[in-house]
Amino acid sequence: MLSLPQMLGNVSKAHVQSVEDWARSVTGVLRDAAIYHEARNGFYRAQCDALGVDPAAINDINDLQDLPLLPVGMFKRPDAQVLLTCSLADIETETRSSGTRGVPSVAPRNSETLTLALVGLIGTYREFFSLSGGAGLFLNPSDPEASEMGLLKDLNILNCVFDHHTYLAADQAFDAREALEHLRRWKGHMTRHIVGPPFLIGLLLRFLEREKVNVRLDPYSMIITLGGWKRHTAEAIPDEGFRGRCHDSLGVRAENVRDMYGMVESNMLAVECHLHRKHVPPWCYISIRDPGQNGKELAPGETGTIAVLDALSTSYPGFLLTDDIGDVETGTCGCGRTGQVINFRRRGQGDGLGHCPVSIERYLGSGTTAEAEAPALVKA
Numbered sequence: 001m002l003s004l005p006q007m008l009g010n011v012s013k014a015h016v017q018s019v020e021d022w023a024r025s026v027t028g029v030l031r032d033a034a035i036y037h038e039a040r041n042g043f044y045r046a047q048c049d050a051l052g053v054d055p056a057a058i059n060d061i062n063d064l065q066d067l068p069l070l071p072v073g074m075f076k077r078p079d080a081q082v083l084l085t086c087s088l089a090d091i092e093t094e095t096r097s098s099g100t101r102g103v104p105s106v107a108p109r110n111s112e113t114l115t116l117a118l119v120g121l122i123g124t125y126r127e128f129f130s131l132s133g134g135a136g137l138f139l140n141p142s143d144p145e146a147s148e149m150g151l152l153k154d155l156n157i158l159n160c161v162f163d164h165h166t167y168l169a170a171d172q173a174f175d176a177r178e179a180l181e182h183l184r185r186w187k188g189h190m191t192r193h194i195v196g197p198p199f200l201i202g203l204l205l206r207f208l209e210r211e212k213v214n215v216r217l218d219p220y221s222m223i224i225t226l227g228g229w230k231r232h233t234a235e236a237i238p239d240e241g242f243r244g245r246c247h248d249s250l251g252v253r254a255e256n257v258r259d260m261y262g263m264v265e266s267n268m269l270a271v272e273c274h275l276h277r278k279h280v281p282p283w284c285y286i287s288i289r290d291p292g293q294n295g296k297e298l299a300p301g302e303t304g305t306i307a308v309l310d311a312l313s314t315s316y317p318g319f320l321l322t323d324d325i326g327d328v329e330t331g332t333c334g335c336g337r338t339g340q341v342i343n344f345r346r347r348g349q350g351d352g353l354g355h356c357p358v359s360i361e362r363y364l365g366s367g368t369t370a371e372a373e374a375p376a377l378v379k380a
């Protein structure tokens with residue numbers, strides 16, 4: 001069984017535990033996280049009390065489904081500071097998603113959470129992409145396309161594994177010629193990689209196809225995507241077709257075209273292995289819920305609402321009920337890694353709305369807020 005520092009210190013080893021060890025390890029780190037939040041967060045404790053859940057009593061992976069979840073829609077609320085476990089003064093960053101639907105989500109992170117998340121991401125990138133050097137061309141959407149700005153930060157962390165990188169701020173006036181110029185300039189000097197949301201890679205592909213430009217990147221070039229098609233859903237290309245076109249127009253091997261799945265409110269980032277299966281980090285657990293009855297976990301393989309349990313967050317409980325629809329598989333992947341693989345199907349329609357056993361209104365109105373938490377609420 002691995003502790004959280006052991007997982008973060010050796011991400012590769014954490015991905016090849018036996019399935020039994022994986023279950024014990026992920027249960028252990030999530031139990032510790034739940035105990036941490038239950039002890040320090042009055043709102044979360046109220047949820048545990050209402051459900052009769054004692055985090056310390058969790059000793060089996062099947063017990064994880066009992067943990068109270070925070071619907072991600074709560075992060076859009078003006079009174080979302082009630083979700084905090086740390087004090088407002090400890091917040092270092094507030095990651096916003098402009099959202100494709102109105103009100104942005106704001107996910108506050110303290111320095112401890114950021115450090116753990118950065119360590120986890122770098123370990124994950126190195127584990128899955130084995131990148132060391134080369135040049136990265138980052139296609140960054142400009143706001144308001146950037147509905148996952150936090151995710152872009154995730155992408156930008158990738159630049160620390162490259163020798164050289166360039167950001168192209170790209171939007172509707174995306175300059176594919178400029179992208180092409182960078183790729184040509186780096187030719188023969190460095191292995192060239194492209195990073196960005198699929199809709200911008202799609203624009204580049206369309207330009208190359210229209211202009212009949214044939215670019216051959218390098219044998220180990222990668223195309224790494226995150227963030228979906230946004231309001232460009234009409235132009236969305238199914239995964240396999242997308243990889244085929246990356247191969248045809250850019251000469252990148254299909255196995256080196258990798259997508260990732262994540263969300264602003266969570267530190268969880270699931271990255272595709274060369275078999276295009278998105279591996280859930282060993283410090284996270286995905287629970288698929290019955291959309292009509294969120295308290296109920298569905299059996300493996302069944303499609304439902306994605307809940308993410310993350311052990312890295314200390315700023316607020318990382319136990320989130322998302323609005324996304326998908327399914328999960330547990331076991332050993334063909335790539336040799338163990339644990340969970342997530343299949344994201346689509347964004348849900350509910351805008352992350354869902355209910356906690358004890359609502360924010362009831363919690364704030366009940367007078368059960370501890371004295372120590374009052375200043376933070378007043379300050380906001």
Ligand SMILES: [Zn+2]
Pocket residue numbers: 273274275277279333334335336337
């Ligand atoms: Zn795999």
